[in-house]
Amino acid sequence: MITIQGKGASTGVAIGPLYYYQRAKSTIRRYQIDDTEAEWARFKAAQEKAIEQLGELAEKARVEAGDEAAMLFETHQMMAEDMDYEEAIQAAIQEEKHNAEAAVTDTAAQFADMFATMDDPYMQARAADVKDVSNRIIGILTGVVQGGINSPVPVILAADDLAPSETVQLDKSKILGFVTEGGSGSSHTAILARTMGIPAIIGVGSQMKPEYEGREVILDGNTGNVVVEADEATKARLLLKMEEQKKQQELLNQLKGLPNETKDGHQIRVYCNIGSPDDVPAVLKNDAGGVGLFRSEFLYLNCDDYPSEEYQFEAYKKALSDMGGREVVIRTLDIGADKQIGYFNLPHEENPAMGNRALRVCLNRPEIFHTQIRALYRASAFGKLSIMFPMVTSVWEVREAKKMCDRVKKELTEEGIHFDEDVQVGIMIETPAAALVSDRLAKEVDFFSCGTNDLTQYTLACDRQNDDLGRFFNPHHLAVLRELKMVCDNAHKNGIWVGICGELGADLKLTETFLAIGIDELSVSPRAVLPLRQKIRETNVAAVKDKIIADLLSDEGAIVG
């Protein structure tokens, strides 16, 4: 038996065979070939297979997301058999005697460079396409599964670390749990694991070894403990824990249908955070009142090119109609920092968390923003939509973003397309600047939602991605809590509501504090809804409110700064 200690990032016990995440190798083997005809035939077979796979993907996309989504894969099919592309590969194989993998890699780089230097942004974006198509062909040539799970049974997935784009593309039905060498609890991969309700352990470092692949592993997301080939007693203990958790869940299920009401009759909304319309069943299963944060960027991360208006419209419409009239707050694109997307071709930044991200990208690239806002307003006819802008620091940004909403509403009216006139427009409060000017911002919008992951990062000047900073990254810090109180007061003075959609919202140690300062909504991962409801129902706000507020404001209270 081997015991490994990491950090629990998503609770629950899971048992299954260990599987190492296969990432496409960045270096491919290069060699000179003798039989150029055989090598050319090898390329042609791989090309044909890639075209066939893309055809299947196009059909799947057509069924799930409509014709425009299917077109993306059809374009990739055409690219795979483009004459210039094929001729360049043929020359590399037949004249320069390069092996097929090297020929495809070099041709892809050459074509991608050519596209990237063109003036037209549409043509620039083709650079990512040619790389994507080429990677598929190389994957077929080398037999390396591109970031997939090539196992007939569900597995515990091990990786050095997973980028959000990798996590989002995994087949979730194949994953029982995650173990990663690196990562931090507030990274987007950890957040996704919680949203999907999959137990996860991060930061195991080099203790997890590739030779453990295939062995039975039990992971306990509550303690951060991973056991490889557990002895009988340990296995029995962990399986018992798994059973107990099931029972605890059954008890929590009895809270379904009950209000989120404190002992003294104070009500608060409990909503969910999601990353895709596919998460809606979990929201409904856990009886949340709505969706407080739909991270729309995961749609973009899941695509090989800018998702079209139609593709986005279908996804938003699905989430809204599946929620059956309950509110869905969709956050506009929040990329940058750890959520990088190749086809955006954003220049390298030394300090990406403070760089061109989120609303800044949208305001700098209005054509991308326009497509998303159109898709959102069109979808608003199918449910109760609210729109929210991320990473706001200034009033002018909000005004400019709202102008885009006005432009889209005008266009849709002229085109005779139906939309909801009463869509609420709000912003995330996740920078100290936004908290400090929240009195002014409150006059511009219908609601605030506090993103405590970034608010903590920026307030404490502490990178949320850096697991070495663990004890410095303290969302309970007095500075963060005071900001939340200030934001709440400014929201209420201006008659708007305020929620928390960062991970802190699910922290039961702070539920009393959130109730005391008057937070109106907590938006958490689906599995956190019922434990939160239980905590709310056990609380008497009136009894604790004065003490909590006095402590927050005092120059020597119990909360440590």
Ligand code: PEP
């Ligand atoms: C946050 O910053 O708290 C938030 C909810 O947004 P994200 O975690 O996606 O940055």
Ligand code: MG
């Ligand atoms: Mg954020």
